Amino acid sequence: MMLPRPLLPGGRIGICAPAGPVNEERLRAAIEALRADGYEVVTAPSAFARDGLFAAPDDVRRRELEEMFARPDVQAVFCARGGVGSSRLLPDLDSALIARSRKSFLGFSDVTVLQWLLGKRHEFVTFSGPLAIEWEGGVSPATRQRALQTLSGRMSGDLLAGFPRDRIRTLRGGKVRGRLWPGNLTMIATLLGTPYLPDLAGAVLLIEDVNEPPHRVDRLLFHLRNAGVLNQVAAVLAGELEFGEEGELKGSVTRSLLEAARGLEIPLALGLPYGHGPERVTLPVGALVEWDSSHATLTLCEPVTEAA
Numbered sequence: 001m002m003l004p005r006p007l008l009p010g011g012r013i014g015i016c017a018p019a020g021p022v023n024e025e026r027l028r029a030a031i032e033a034l035r036a037d038g039y040e041v042v043t044a045p046s047a048f049a050r051d052g053l054f055a056a057p058d059d060v061r062r063r064e065l066e067e068m069f070a071r072p073d074v075q076a077v078f079c080a081r082g083g084v085g086s087s088r089l090l091p092d093l094d095s096a097l098i099a100r101s102r103k104s105f106l107g108f109s110d111v112t113v114l115q116w117l118l119g120k121r122h123e124f125v126t127f128s129g130p131l132a133i134e135w136e137g138g139v140s141p142a143t144r145q146r147a148l149q150t151l152s153g154r155m156s157g158d159l160l161a162g163f164p165r166d167r168i169r170t171l172r173g174g175k176v177r178g179r180l181w182p183g184n185l186t187m188i189a190t191l192l193g194t195p196y197l198p199d200l201a202g203a204v205l206l207i208e209d210v211n212e213p214p215h216r217v218d219r220l221l222f223h224l225r226n227a228g229v230l231n232q233v234a235a236v237l238a239g240e241l242e243f244g245e246e247g248e249l250k251g252s253v254t255r256s257l258l259e260a261a262r263g264l265e266i267p268l269a270l271g272l273p274y275g276h277g278p279e280r281v282t283l284p285v286g287a288l289v290e291w292d293s294s295h296a297t298l299t300l301c302e303p304v305t306e307a308a
Contacts (some may be wrong), residue, residue, distance in 0.1 A: 001286055002124045004076075004104045006153035006305040011075035012040040014068040015132045017047045019053035019110045020083020022133050024048050027080060030135035036145050037148065044068055044124040045081030054085040056182075062089045070263040076151060079107030086110045087187075089226050090117055090196055091258025099124040102306070104151045107131055109210075109276070112183035113191060119181070119286040120198035127151060127303055128182045134195075139181035140278045146267060147282040154215055159281050159289070160273060168272035173293040174267035178234040182206040182274060182283040185241075189220050192227045193283045201232045204291055206283065208239035208275035218256040219289055225260045235267040235291050237298075267293050 007013070013034060015027075027048065032043045044064040046056035055061060068077050077167050090113060098105070099122035105115065108128045115126040129147045130139045142162065177189040181200060191197040209217065224230050241253050255269060263267055269291075274280050284304035291298055 002099055002122055003102070003304065003306045004125060005102045006308050007076040007104050007148070007151040008213070009038050009152070010040070012073055014042050014044070014071060014074040014077045014078060015047055015080050016061075016065045016068050017080040017116065018061050018089060019055065019085040020053060020081055021050035021055045021081070022048065022080045027138070029137065030132050033136040034132070035242055037144070042074065044063045051086065053083070055080070058085075058088045060091055065089070066094050066097055067303050069098045069103055074103065076104040076106065077269040079111045081131045081133045082107070082109030082111055088189055089114065090170065092133065093117070095121050104305070106147065106151065106282070107265065108113070109184050110187060112187040113196065114190075115285045116183060116191060116198055117196045118205050120196060123286060125287055126285045127282050127286050130280070131151065143278065143280050147178040148211050150304065152282065153303065153308055155304070156300055158299050159283060160296065160298050163273040163279055167273075168296045169270045170293045170296070171254065171268035171270060172261070172266070174221045174235070175290065175292045175294070176204065176234040177288065177290045178202045180206060180285070180287050180298075182208075182284060182285060182287040184284050185209040185217065185220050186212065189223050192223065192229070196281060198286075200229055203233045204237065204289055205229075205233045206237045206239060206272065206274060208241065210240070210242045210276040214252040214256070217246055217253050221256050221260040230261055230264060233266065235274055236261060236308045237268075238270045239272045239280070239286070241270075242276060267291060269293060269296070270307070272298070292304055
């Protein structure tokens with residue numbers, strides 16, 4: 001894998017909005033929180049803009065994302081928010097420029113498609129974790145600290161260490177090793193049938209989603225099965241699959257996952273601390289990991305940044 005350089009204390013973070021528009025007050029508060037953590041912050045010109053469903057027209061969002069990776073004074077790039085719009089950038093994105101920059105790239109949800117594209121084309125490790133707008137009031141201090149620890153290259157061992165495991169439920173046990181592909185279930189499904197889907201043979205697939213009713217989660221899981229994805233992977237793990245105001249994990253989702261994986265002798269688990277909740281891990285996209293259901297551990301098997 002091609003590894004990014006670590007984000008060191010005091011480094012400069014660039015914030016782009018490759019997807020939806022942001023709440024200006026929230027993003028400004030998040031920028032101040034990042035500065036309080038000791039980092040310099042610069043924003044793309046359209047980071048606070050709005051163009052319908054998006055922060056800016058497609059060509060502007062794409063260009064500003066590329067420019068942020070090209071800037072020599074920026075050490076890492078954070079996505080302002082998810083929402084919608086990242087998929088529109090895929091055909092014309094200069095992914096080689098991004099990979100050559102060796103800068104840490106942090107985001108998740110709608111941003112999944114950009115991260116998976118970079119993994120497929122260049123085997124470039126990116127990070128599925130908090131959005132910039134969440135840095136103040138959106139995620140816990142432990143979540144912020146873990147994100148910075150992971151991007152700095154100081155994370156090793158069990159990626160889930162320090163986070164609650166009481167919601168993790170093993171549906172089918174086992175120990176497997178493979179490349180970790182975490183992401184939003186809806187966005188993963190949109191990559192099927194496109195040239196942007198990575199090779200998932202032997203992968204540890206880790207999914208999350210929010211505000212999707214159980215019937216839609218069922219449909220998406222069976223879409224992965226019918227497309228042959230579940231036949232390829234070494235394990236299917238699920239983080240938060242929240243629905244409704246209370247984010248209740250419906251029992252029907254458990255049934256859907258078990259039935260979508262019927263006939264497949266692969267580990268299955270639900271409830272990992274990954275998703276849209278305040279307590280969540282930051283995960284390296286494309287890194288080699290080992291899942292051990294007996295201890296509910298997800299262990300890094302290699303570095304995820306270059307040496308500092």
